[in-house]
Amino acid sequence: MVARRDLTTDPGLQEALLQARRGTAFFARKLNELSDDELDGDSLLAGWTRRHLTAHVGYNARAIARLVEWAATGVETPMYSSPSARNQEIDFGATLSPIALRNLFDHSAVHLNVEWRDLPDEKWSNQVKTAQGRTVPVSETVWMRTREVWLHAVDLNNGASFSDIPATILERLLADIAGAWKTRGTDTGLIVHVEENDARYGDVSNPDAVEVSGSLIAITTWAAGRGTIASASAAPAWI
Known part of the structure; x- marks a missing residue:
């Protein structure tokens, strides 16, 4: 039987799903x-044009839905079958008619939402x-999608x-970025300071x-490569 609401009863996961859905709605509004x-x-x-970006966000929802299906079925x-297949998919999506491109985003978002909704607690x-x-x-897919839709809503320009x-x-995104720098060793000689909470x-x-x-807004914008800070060099790459 198909669930009408999320099967998970975990409050933290329910809140995370809410943020992902709000981000999806925000991207949809800007689109x-x-x-x-x-x-x-x-x-x-x-x-990338806005076409490429929209195709990417749509196909990303399908890709994440495949991970949720994996968790649900064990299969x-x-x-993606390969990095090149992912890139080819995006290039193809960018050639779709406007209505088809918009439908790709809408339908893939619904598909992912249903996969999340119907996943019981013991599968997460x-x-x-x-x-x-x-x-x-598989619970990590919620953050993966949250980051994707909020960040790319800005990228729609x-x-x-x-x-x-x-x-x-923003706090979790900045922590992700700083973690990527640390893993790559590109934060050597660099400290990032968030004034509101004195985090470094x-x-x-x-x-x-x-x-x-x-x-927090200025630092995360800069760290994500979407803005500048006076007297600061460009932030290290993180993706």
Whole structure:
């Protein structure tokens, strides 16, 4: 029997799902503000139009849904068959008619939402593998999608900014970025300071490190490569 509401009873997971759905709704609103002709315009991602970005977000929902199906059935269903297949999919999606492209986003979002909704509590800890090869509990897919829709709503280059993103999501995104820098060793000599909560990330034990300081919004915008901070160099790459 198909559930009418989330089968999970975990309050933390329910809150995480709510943030993912709010992000999806925000992306949908920014997308719907664009005319069909404006879909041909540039996104904030180099080399991608808004068409490419919308196709990517749509196909990403399908890919994440495959991970949830994997957790539900135990049958391995990878996000993508290969990195090249992912790229080809996006390039193809960018050629769709405007109505087909919008339908891709809408229908894939509904599909993912249903997969999440119908997954019972005991399945959420099942392990799946991301496109980057990380093995994670399927509950991690909620954050994967949350980050995707909120960040790419800004990338639509249609007036959204990091000030539209909830602070709790910005905090986790910044922690993800700092973690990626740490793994790659690209935070050497760099400290990032968030003024509101006095949090520091990076090479914090280095007394000679350069400190980049600002609000949570400003720091996360800069760290994600979507903005600048006066007197600071460009942030290290994180993806």
